[in-house]
Structures are given as structure tokens and as C-alpha cells.
Amino acid sequence: MSQKKVTIIGVPMHLGQNRRGVDMGPSAIRYAKVRQRIEQLGFYVEDLGDIYVPSPERLTIENPKLKWLPQVKEVNEKLADQVSKAIQQGSFPLVLGGDHSIAIGTLTGVTRQYQEVGLIWFDAHGDLNTEESSPSGNIHGMSLAVSLGIGHSDLVNMGNFSPKIKPDRTVIVGARDLDPPEKTRIHELGIRVFTMHEIDRVGMAAVMEEAIQIASQGTKGIHLSFDLDGLDPKDAPGVGTPVLGGTTYRESQLAMEMLAESKQLLSAEFVEVNPILDQANHTAKVAVELIESILGKKIL
Ligand SMILES: NC(=[NH2+])NCCC[C@H](N)C(=O)O
Numbered sequence: 001m002s003q004k005k006v007t008i009i010g011v012p013m014h015l016g017q018n019r020r021g022v023d024m025g026p027s028a029i030r031y032a033k034v035r036q037r038i039e040q041l042g043f044y045v046e047d048l049g050d051i052y053v054p055s056p057e058r059l060t061i062e063n064p065k066l067k068w069l070p071q072v073k074e075v076n077e078k079l080a081d082q083v084s085k086a087i088q089q090g091s092f093p094l095v096l097g098g099d100h101s102i103a104i105g106t107l108t109g110v111t112r113q114y115q116e117v118g119l120i121w122f123d124a125h126g127d128l129n130t131e132e133s134s135p136s137g138n139i140h141g142m143s144l145a146v147s148l149g150i151g152h153s154d155l156v157n158m159g160n161f162s163p164k165i166k167p168d169r170t171v172i173v174g175a176r177d178l179d180p181p182e183k184t185r186i187h188e189l190g191i192r193v194f195t196m197h198e199i200d201r202v203g204m205a206a207v208m209e210e211a212i213q214i215a216s217q218g219t220k221g222i223h224l225s226f227d228l229d230g231l232d233p234k235d236a237p238g239v240g241t242p243v244l245g246g247t248t249y250r251e252s253q254l255a256m257e258m259l260a261e262s263k264q265l266l267s268a269e270f271v272e273v274n275p276i277l278d279q280a281n282h283t284a285k286v287a288v289e290l291i292e293s294i295l296g297k298k299i300l
């Protein structure tokens with residue numbers, strides 16, 4: 001990454017899942033001084049504020065298998081345009097969520113500009129469901145599938161092109177809670193998944209070396225989609241779908257530092273921070289520290 005400009009885009013999206021509070025994620029991350037911390041690293045920072053997300057009180061769920069599809073689609077289209085514009089202006093887009101359904105819009109914007117993009121999906125989950133396989137109907141559990149071209153056409157064809165990314169340039173890091181149909185899909189598509197088992201066995205350094213290699217080969221660079229529930233709930237308690245046995249704070253930091261060293265990062269999003277479920281904004285602070293690391297902050 002050579003540019004010295006960062007564009008922050010807040011997306012208080014909560015319609016991709018069931019729990020209130022994740023809409024406050026962007027506020028919580030800003031309260032943890034994301035802008036000031038990035039400026040201290042020498043970047044010029046532009047914060048575009050939040051994209052409007054409607055409140056569910058006045059909405060009805062038309063399809064329980066794809067909850068709030070029209071609204072999720074609309075917000076993601078706006079997000080895609082803001083991400084595209086930031087890249088056109090030579091800036092690094094930093095998207096703050098909001099639930100993980102916003103990866104659909106971010107990846108639409110990033111790949112519209114760069115075409116061949118590798119993806120590192122840091123998450124306890126696969127987010128590889130479709131309306132047929134989803135146990136919840138929550139679109140945040142479908143966003144990786146959609147970006148690979150699998151799912152409802154309203155989402156898959158966003159920006160009038162599909163797929164956004166290819167399975168052999170996609171890696172998942174930190175997985176430990178996959179639905180049975182997601183496991184089948186991973187095998188069918190041949191996506192490289194670094195489960196917690198593998199991180200335990202060979203260590204985060206070896207995992208990230210391989211992950212960066214896969215995601216950067218034949219691409220213009222890497223998009224990082226970082227779901228805070230990839231971390232262990234002890235280190236990131238403020239998330240809607242916590243799963244025991246995640247990466248530690250240090251493992252996560254190492255992963256981010258290695259990504260910065262690779263100089264392959266094109267864009268990033270940090271999602272699923274839910275301040276209602278957090279302890280004294282700890283999870284948002286962790287997100288800010290991870291953001292500093294991808295932008296080059298070093299201990300020494
Ligand atoms: N982005 C997330 N936190 N996703 C959790 C997904 C959970 C579950 N697999 C589902 O489809 O509903």
C-alpha cells in the first residue's frame with residue numbers, strides 16, 4: 001500500500017442479523033479514537049460519516065429466509081459507491097460495521113476498481129450460507145457466498161457483475177463454527193480454510209504466510225474482511241455471535257502486522273462490534289489497535 005490517505009466509511013448495519021446494538025459499532029470504534037490513531041501514523045484521514053440504515057420498527061420482514069433483503073441491498077449499493085469513489089481518489093477505504101452483510105457492498109466497490117482481488121476473511125464463521133442452507137435467514141451469514149457468486153441474484157449481481165472474488169484467491173482464517181452445508185460448500189469450491197485447529201498446530205505466523213501467498217497470487221492485492229468474532233470472546237466480548245476458542249489478541253495482532261509487512265492490502269473492513277454486549281468498549285479498542293497494525297504501526 002503506497003497511498004497515504006485513509007477514507008473511513010461507517011455502516012451502522014444491523015439488518016443482516018437479529019441482535020440490536022451492532023448498529024452502534026461505528027460510533028464505538030470512533031469513540032475509541034480511530035481517526036486520531038490513524039493520523040498519528042502519518043495518514044491524511046477523511047471520515048465520510050455513516051451511511052443511512054433504516055430502523056426495523058417501521059419495516060416488515062418480507063422473506064424470513066432472507067431477512068430485510070431490500071434494505072440490505074440498498075445500503076450495500078451505497079457502500080459500494082463510496083468505496084469505489086475512495087479508491088478512485090487514491091485513498092485506502094476503511095469500512096466500519098455494522099454486521100458482516102456489509103462485505104457484499106465493500107467487495108462490490110473494491111473489485112469494481114481493482115478487478116482481481118484476493119480476500120482474507122478473518123472469522124469464526126464461514127458466512128457461506130444461502131437462503132436454502134441458512135439456519136437463521138440472516139444475511140450476515142451469507143455474505144462470503146454472495147461475493148463468490150452464490151445466492152440471491154439481487155445480492156450476487158450487485159454492480160452488474162459477478163462473482164466479485166474467486167474461491168482459489170480466498171482464504172478464511174479462524175474458523176471454528178461452520179454449518180454442515182457450509183462445510184460441503186468449502187470442499188466443493190476448494191477454499192483454503194485455516195481453522196483454529198490448524199492455527200493451534202502450526203501457529204499464526206505459518207498460517208498467515210500461506211494465506212497472504214494464496215490471496216496475493218495473480219491479484220492486484222488483498223481485501224481484509226475482519227469479523228471481530230474471529231477473536232476469542234475473552235479478547236473481543238462485544239460481538240453478536242461469540243464462539244469459544246478463537247484467536248488471542250496477540251495472534252490477531254501478528255496476523256495484522258504480517259499483512260502490513262506484505263504491502264498487499266488494498267482495503268479493509270472491521271465488522272460485528274456490538275457495544276451493548278461489550279465490556280467498557282473493549283472490543284472497539286481492540287478493533288482500533290488491529291487497524292493501526294494493518295496501517296503499519298509497529299511495536300519498535
Ligand atoms: N457474520 C457472522 N457473525 N455470521 C454468523 C453466522 C451464523 C450462522 N452460520 C448463520 O448463518 O446464521
Ligand SMILES: [Mn+2]
Pocket residue numbers: 100123125127140227
Ligand atoms: Mn462473519
Ligand SMILES: [Mn+2]
Pocket residue numbers: 123124125227229230241
Ligand atoms: Mn462471525
